[in-house]
Amino acid sequence: MTTIESRCNDAENRQRRSNLLFFGIADDSEEDWAKSEEKVINFCSQKLGLQKTGAQFDRVHRLGRYKEGSNRPVIVKFTFFKDKQEVLLSARKLKGTTFSISEDFLLATRQKRKKLYDFAKTQNVKFYLAVDSLRIDKKTYVIDSATNEVVLSTR
Known part of the structure; x- marks a missing residue:
């Protein structure tokens, strides 16, 4: 890998620094960004015990196309890094469930x-x-x- 490639990858990963991927949240064919955001807020409240509002997210949406019988991951860009860290640290509560949260990397x-x-x-x-x-x-x-x-x- 060249130095330029390495620097580009580093810059891209830094841009993704405030993003988290949520896996296992139920999906539906009519879901738009507002419904995705609402599902993430409810998920944080019910599964993680965290009270989040839409104001703490810059962007929330599904990745890929809808496919019957599977749940697309939800990508969330947090407004504040500390909110992202709080959710990521709380993800330990999901161990042994069908849900998971991970950081967004290249x-x-x-x-x-x-x-x-x-x-x-x-x-x-x-x-x-x-x-x-x-x-x-x-x-x-x-x-x-x-x-x-x-x-x-x-x-």
Whole structure:
């Protein structure tokens, strides 16, 4: 990956910083952005115990086309980063349910995170994923762009 590509990806991920993806929220063919927003507000209240209003969202909409029998993810751009963080931290309450919430990253970043996550799981220790790097025992691991392998960061 070139430096320019890397910088573009970094800029794109920073733009997505206030976004969250909600999975498992019931979908219907007549749903518009206002209904999506209402569903997210109700979801935050009922499933997460958080009181949110539409004023805390810049944008709320479904991704992709409607398909009978499946629930499209809902992407939410929060007005304030701290509101996004509050919802993301509360997402732990969804463990063991059919619902989930995740951060919005580029495909390339999601692929790196998957590889880092798989590596971390083999280590059988506590770890922390930060955008496109992995922290284990005060050591930082990244994906080497030349080999596409997990390596210890030299930074």
